[in-house]
Amino acid sequence: MLTEAGRQLLSAAHALQSARASAVQNMQPHTDLPAGTAARLAIRTSMRNQWPCVVTGIEVQGHLVRVHLRAEASEAFRVRSRITLESAELLGLRTGIRVQALCKxxxxxxxxxxxxxxxxxxxxxxxxxxxxxxxxxxxxxxxxxxxxxxxxxxxxxxxxxxxxxxxxxxxxxxxxxxxxxxx
CATH class of the missing domain: 2.40.50.100 (RNA polymerase II/Efflux pump adaptor protein, barrel-sandwich hybrid domain)
Structure with missing residues (x-):
C-alpha cells in the first residue's frame, strides 16, 4: 500500500520529469547543439541504487583512480569506486565534492x-x-x-x-x- 509520503514522492518525481522535459523542449530551438544533445540532458537511468555522496579521498594508481566516498545521509556508509584517470579528470573530482554514486x-x-x-x-x-x-x-x-x-x-x-x-x-x-x- 502506498503511503502519503510515497504519493508525495511520486508527485514530486512527476513534476521534476515534466519540468525537465519542458526545459529541454524550450532549449532546443535556441541552441546550435547537434540534434539530440539537449535531450540527453534529460537522461534517466536504470540504476536502482543511487546515493548522494561526498568524495573523501582519491588514490591515483597509474591510469586508474580509486575514489573514496561517504554517503551524505550516513557517516557509516562508505563506498569506493574505481574509474579511469581520464574520467576523474573530466569530472573534476577532488576531496569534498558532491557526487551521485550509482550501481545496478x-x-x-x-x-x-x-x-x-x-x-x-x-x-x-x-x-x-x-x-x-x-x-x-x-x-x-x-x-x-x-x-x-x-x-x-x-x-x-x-x-x-x-x-x-x-x-x-x-x-x-x-x-x-x-x-x-x-x-
Whole structure:
C-alpha cells in the first residue's frame, strides 16, 4: 500500500520529469547543439541504487583512480569506486565534492549475514542490512535491504538462499561497478 509520503514522492518525481522535459523542449530551438544533445540532458537511468555522496579521498594508481566516498545521509556508509584517470579528470573530482554514486541492482550480491560473510574492517562496498522486501525469481531473488534508517540497497541473492523479510544480510559490490555522476 502506498503511503502519503510515497504519493508525495511520486508527485514530486512527476513534476521534476515534466519540468525537465519542458526545459529541454524550450532549449532546443535556441541552441546550435547537434540534434539530440539537449535531450540527453534529460537522461534517466536504470540504476536502482543511487546515493548522494561526498568524495573523501582519491588514490591515483597509474591510469586508474580509486575514489573514496561517504554517503551524505550516513557517516557509516562508505563506498569506493574505481574509474579511469581520464574520467576523474573530466569530472573534476577532488576531496569534498558532491557526487551521485550509482550501481545496478544486478551488481549487488546479497548473502545471509554470518561469521563467514562478515564485513571487512575497512567497511567499503560491503554493508550489513536488514531485508525489507523480496521478489522471488528462478535465477535469484531481488532483495531490498535497509542500512540503518536512511539508506537502502537493491541487490540479488542466489536462488535458494532462503532469505526472508527482516533477515540480516551482507550486501557487496565490486568497486568497478560503482558509477559516479555529478549533481
Amino acid at each position: 541492482a544486478t551488481a549487488v550480491r546479497a548473502v545471509r549475514d554470518s561469521k563467514d560473510t562478515a564485513v571487512d574492517a575497512d567497511g567499503f562496498n560491503a554493508w550489513n542490512g536488514s531485508v525489507t522486501r523480496i521478489s522471488r525469481g528462478s535465477l535469484g531473488d531481488e532483495i531490498t535491504a535497509a542500512l540503518g534508517a536512511t539508506l537502502q540497497i537493491v541487490g540479488f541473492s542466489a536462488p535458494g538462499e532462503g532469505l526472508r523479510v527482516r533477515s540480516r544480510v551482507v550486501l557487496k559490490v565490486d568497486e568497478s561497478a560503482i558509477v559516479l555522476a555529478l549533481d
